[in-house]
Amino acid sequence: MPRKSQARSRRAGVLAATAIAGALGSFAPAQAVAGDPAADGSYAFTARLVIGDNLRACTGALVDRYWVLTAASCFADDPAQPQVLAAGAPKWRTTATVGRTDLTTSTGRTAEIAELVPRADRDLVMARLATPVDGIAPLAVATAAPTVGQSLRVPGYGRTKTEWVPNKLHSGAFTLATVNATGIGTTGTGGAAVCKGDTGAPVIRDTNGAAELVAVASRSWQGGCLGVPATETRTGVHNTRVDDLDAWVKEVRYSTAEVKPGTHVQVLGSDLALWDTVTDHRTGRWADRWSAVGTSATAGTQSAVDSVAIGNAVHVFAIGTDGRVYTRDGVVGGAWSGWQEIPGGAGGVQAITATARGNTVSLQVIGSDGGLHAATGDYTTGNWSGWTPVENNGIRAITSTTTADNVVRLYAIGDDRNVYTRTNTPDGVWTGWQAVPGGASGVQAITATARGNTVSLQVIGSDGGLHAATGDDTTGNWSGWTLVENNGIRAITSTTTADNVVRLYAIGDDRNVYTRTNTPDGVWTGWQAVPGGASGVQAITATTAATIG
Known part of the structure; x- marks a missing residue:
């Protein structure tokens, strides 16, 4: 999955060319991590989200047997305005598949999204599953702030450099470049990029051998993603921080x-x-x-x-x-x-x-x-x-x-x-x-x-x-x-x-x-x-x- 995640339109899995050009503020919603295929069973907490009748595709992370954390822009009428997403049932029928590294198999669990609990201050939403996912360990949410220079990993189901709709989960390496109050900027390394289908993908930090969720992919330049002009080489991504939201995540989780x-x-x-x-x-x-x-x-x-x-x-x-x-x-x-x-x-x-x-x-x-x-x-x-x-x-x-x-x-x-x-x-x-x-x-x-x-x-x-x-x-x-x-x-x-x-x-x-x-x-x-x-x-x-x- 190319590692470019832009928080704009994902309709029909196509990102408008006008959304790719311009400043950081005009990033498109993150689409797919252009990286290496993930080993079978790895990143099992990663969720593939299909929204509507293939209207949009996103990625998320299982943080509780009932809850997936992902980008609010995946569900918003206008992905460029995730802050106006209303709480409650999603507008479009949405299915989450968790623990299925290879989509051609029947491993993992599938459940519909029954409820959305969005944040008003950033591109983030907790999505409640209609039925719990058991047997797959949720991803822990980080509580320590990210720092510039940290190495991060992003798994996603989005487009890659060569595939429009890949059947395998891909992951790529990123370096943390900037930090602000609600987000972090990352840059793909070794050709990694966030592409279509990767919006909401977990940005993972390894702490003492344990994976923890630092942020979710929001917007990216998509340099190197299939369908993006060859002249676009930027692999920068804006990601929504979650490390400062421990109390909010727990409050939502405890409701179920x-x-x-x-x-x-x-x-x-x-x-x-x-x-x-x-x-x-x-x-x-x-x-x-x-x-x-x-x-x-x-x-x-x-x-x-x-x-x-x-x-x-x-x-x-x-x-x-x-x-x-x-x-x-x-x-x-x-x-x-x-x-x-x-x-x-x-x-x-x-x-x-x-x-x-x-x-x-x-x-x-x-x-x-x-x-x-x-x-x-x-x-x-x-x-x-x-x-x-x-x-x-x-x-x-x-x-x-x-x-x-x-x-x-x-x-x-x-x-x-x-x-x-x-x-x-x-x-x-x-x-x-x-x-x-x-x-x-x-x-x-x-x-x-x-x-x-x-x-x-x-x-x-x-x-x-x-x-x-x-x-x-x-x-x-x-x-x-x-x-x-x-x-x-x-x-x-x-x-x-x-x-x-x-x-x-x-x-x-x-x-x-x-x-x-x-x-x-x-x-x-x-x-x-x-x-x-x-x-x-x-x-x-x-x-x-x-x-x-």
Whole structure:
């Protein structure tokens, strides 16, 4: 593909001669990289875009399983005015083919473009695919500014020096010549040029052996491209920068990601399947609906589920209908994995809790014997420790949290319906059970979360009301139990967000989901319904995932 990308008319794949002559401002839309054929399977993230009934052809880059980043001029009525492109469905039916280096084969994936999200300040658009592209790694978007003299690579499906409509992806080498606020100028080396069909092509920088997207091709002189006068020898290209748009790209990507940043509330519905919703506590905005995460490997889950976040990854743990323990993961910006059994063969499990210590999950369950069993999973290595019996005395329910001193603090409802606690030190040693002071009795459910070295503990009492206590693990002092409110709730879970607010979620007697918060100064807000209309809920868990980066 010749490496000349001009942001003007691509109609019928022909660039008007008047658009080729003149100053940089009259570059034509980028058309095709006149370079070498790409090796099979290379640059798999590159997308070939066919717009309308072969009205235009462009190139783009897969940056998310649902999103292609390309030039807005590809979709504009007048490619010379990409800034007026309207958001929404494209005017012309557009098909994206990703991961097909050789267009005569059936490799890769094909999907229609369903939605456009353009930038008003530059020739750039995020194009949403109607169906996700899985099995092809998206191209990472650069976050470091480009500098003059850097070597770059551009793959594209456009015209070459000898072919009007090549069947192979081509790529060429370019040198970065100029940098401004929204674009970079590059020059082809070794005969590379951006030609018709290359508009929107990814401009790639190699950083420590990893490819990253710096810009997309916008306009070029097309020197050396088939059909361009031999007197035109310039190979300069104007490209639209993306390295400064990381936050915008993420915001658009997250609109379709299965796993979004924020507090994830997950419930087991009346169908015993797992459902997920998410909220951004900074804005108070919730997802518009509950999304199905899926049933377990044994076609459902029982009444126990817990979750924990490590950075931008959410790890969910559930008891299957076979009494075994399963897990699935989701990374912010991506999709949920499938269920996998936790190694070790635990069976007959009655209850489960999980908390994180660095990159390690500390997992505890109540076995069929009523005793406490524990396992740890190292998410750096992917290894699990296997199950170890801790103690075989009877307990009914458990919850856990990790305090700032890296100690896992476990809380349980005993067979006598009183509340007990024990700890697991950073070196893996368990202490014995001790009663939590205050004399709580008849306890039905329990949850705990940490604020620094202070544990915020809530229980549902025999009256169905919410009671709370705090424990300072620096001094060992507890506050005693306080009745928060005496309305009926069935189950509770809690998480602490970055603003040091405890966020409590509950299943009401009506089997709907409610939330309230406890501020750093100890003030409780009132109950509010979680949007989305979940009903018939059987179990609940919540954890807070960070954003990418």
